[in-house]
Amino acid sequence: MREAIHNLEASKIREVANAGLGRDDVLAFWFGESDEVTPEVIRQAAIESLQRGETFYAHNLGLPELREAIARYTSALHPAVDASRIAVTSGGVSALMLAVQALVDAGDDVVAVTPVWPNLTAQPAIMGAHVRTVSLVPVEGQWTLDLPALRAAVTSKTKLLIVNAPNNPTGWTMTRDEQQAVLDHCRETGTWILADEVYERLYFEASPNGCAPSFLDISKPDDRLVVTHSFSKSFLMTGWRLGWLVLPPAMVDGIGKLIEFNTSCASVFTQRAAIAAIAHTADITPRVVAHLKLCRDTLVPLLAAVPGVQVAPAKGGMYAFFRLDGFGDSLDMAKRLVVEAGLGLAPGNAFAPEAQGWLRWCFASKDPQRLVQGVERLRQWLAAQPQRKG
Numbered sequence: 392m393r394e395a396i397h398n399l400e401a402s403k404i405r406e407v408a409n410a411g412l413g414r415d416d417v418l419a420f421w422f423g424e425s426d427e428v429t430p431e432v433i434r435q436a437a438i439e440s441l442q443r444g445e446t447f448y449a450h451n452l453g454l455p456e457l458r459e460a461i462a463r464y465t466s467a468l469h470p471a472v473d474a475s476r477i478a479v480t481s482g483g484v485s486a487l488m489l490a491v492q493a494l495v496d497a498g499d500d501v502v503a504v505t506p507v508w509p510n511l512t513a514q515p516a517i518m519g520a521h522v523r524t525v526s527l528v529p530v531e532g533q534w535t536l537d538l539p540a541l542r543a544a545v546t547s548k549t550k551l552l553i554v555n556a557p558n559n560p561t562g563w564t565m566t567r568d569e570q571q572a573v574l575d576h577c578r579e580t581g582t583w584i585l586a587d588e589v590y591e592r593l594y595f596e597a598s599p600n601g602c603a604p605s606f607l608d609i610s611k612p613d614d615r616l617v618v619t620h621s622f623s624k625s626f627l628m629t630g631w632r633l634g635w636l637v638l639p640p641a642m643v644d645g646i647g648k649l650i651e652f653n654t655s656c657a658s659v660f661t662q663r664a665a666i667a668a669i670a671h672t673a674d675i676t677p678r679v680v681a682h683l684k685l686c687r688d689t690l691v692p693l694l695a696a697v698p699g700v701q702v703a704p705a706k707g708g709m710y711a712f713f714r715l716d717g718f719g720d721s722l723d724m725a726k727r728l729v730v731e732a733g734l735g736l737a738p739g740n741a742f743a744p745e746a747q748g749w750l751r752w753c754f755a756s757k758d759p760q761r762l763v764q765g766v767e768r769l770r771q772w773l774a775a776q777p778q779r780k781g
Contacts, residue, residue: 395519402509403722403741411729418765419735421725423508423559423709424629425755429664430675433628436667440660449656451647453479453635457662460669461635468591468600469607476612476638478646479662481654483589483621483634488514489649490585490617491551493642495520499550504541506534506712506742506749508559511587515551526745527563532703532713534561536569547580555587557594557603560712560742560751562705564594567604574609574616583615589634592625592676594707595684601677603707613639624709625676626668631661683709686754686762693766694752697773709755712739714748715773721747732772734765 404421411417428434452458455474462474480486487510495501497519503512505524515522525541527534545552554573556565565573577584586606594603610616621634638646650656668675687704690711694702702713718724721738728734739749756762 395517399513399517400509403725404737406722407725407729407735407738410726411735414729414733416733417729417735418733418761418768420753420756420762420765421735421737421751423753423755424623425627425679425709425757427627427755427757429627429631430668430671432671433626433664433668433675437660437664440663445659445663447659449659449662451650451656452643453477453657454659454662454666457666460666464669464672465607465637468602469605472607472637473612476640476643478636478638478643478650479657479665480634480636480650481657482632483587483619483623484510485632485654486619486621486634486636487511487585487587489646489653490619490636491515491518492649492653493645494551494583494585494617496550500546500548501551501553502541502544502549503553504536504555504558506558506561506739506746507553507555508587509741511553511555515553520550524743526743527558527561529701529714532701534558534563534712536563536565538569538572541573542576545576545580545582547582549580549582551583551585552577553585553587557588557590557705557707559590559708560710560737560739560746560749562703562708562710562712564596564603564706567609570604570606571609574606574614577615581615583617586616586618588618589621589624590708591620593680593683593709595680595687595704596706607637613641615639617642622665622668625679626665626672627675627679628664628668631664633657633661633665683755686756686759687711689759690752690754690762690766693763694769697766697770699773709753711752711754712746712749713752714739715750717776719748721749725750728769728772731775732768734768734772 699716725738737751739746
């Protein structure tokens with residue numbers, strides 16, 4: 392086995408979840424998905440596709456109808472994107488990996504903004520790249536970008552910059568000025584940008600287009616920019632494994648080849664479901680976002696009222712990222728919470744070493760009362776700790 396594969400770290404989130412296997416009494420908030428089922432209209436489109444016998448291969452880049460639908464959807468939010476620049480992938484994870492495979496050689500210099508979902512730093516490492524990180528900086532629970540540090544890190548030797556915003560786990564979202572500064576800098580250094588924008592619709596600030604700022608708003612088609620998306624979050628389709636890439640025109644054929652050698656194509660019935668999802672986005676996504684905002688605004692004030700908790704409302708995404716004073720090892724803390732409190736959270740050090748002592752709470756809960764119950768379990772567990780008594 393290649394050394395890069397041997398050196399990959401196992402998922403700390405899965406390690407915590409495994410500690411709660413077989414326990415029905417655990418309130419689980421560790422994974423990044425809603426506990427609400429995919430809307431009926433989407434599921435029905437997949438059923439009808441299967442009933443028509445659509446069980447065969449599709450085009451590597453996706454059904455033409457879906458690529459056109461994604462282009463219309465994207466163009467309604469951002470400057471016009473042609474369907475020829477869209478590649479449909481078997482999940483957002485696959486979209487990210489395809490982009491990395493297309494751009495990164497062994498030994499390349501790659502920079503990633505962290506804390507971040509660990510796949511984004513692991514994928515270039517799998518390709519043999521040298522991955523360096525630039526950390527966001529927490530200020531009273533709110534994580535912010537150190538733009539001078541990022542500029543200093545990205546040089547003419549840097550092949551790829553990876554940015555996830557709105558960010559998993561911190562909820563940090565890039566401002567338009569930050570995006571412009573990063574894009575201008577990467578144009579000067581010749582660095583590619585891989586922008587993971589899967590949470591762009593899960594945005595809670597005022598916005599004219601109903602989504603977070605995107606690199607697509609300020610870029611040109613031939614910029615060294617790849618943007619990844621997924622149907623998972625804003626359409627409640629995590630288990631469907633369907634995503635897409637927005638590419639410079641010159642990359643499209645190459646990505647089609649890579650899709651052939653990775654998965655061949657996305658399944659037709661899931662693509663039919665995605666077409667239905669886009670057709671009904673006005674009914675689905677605003678409701679999802681409004682409910683997530685309710686969940687955020689339920690959870691964060693309760694967490695903030697717990698002694699020793701440092702937290703700020705996320706501007707985007709579906710997570711509350713908070714620090715517990717007096718505790719060091721996030722993984723140990725998360726495991727103890729499962730066993731001793733029946734509360735399942737993701738450890739901060741799963742996302743970066745600098746997030747040690749932090750925990751991620753996915754607040755995408757169909758019933759906000761589960762969040763209330765979870766905070767009460769946390770409060771009771773903390774009160775029982777010797778260093779917190781009295």
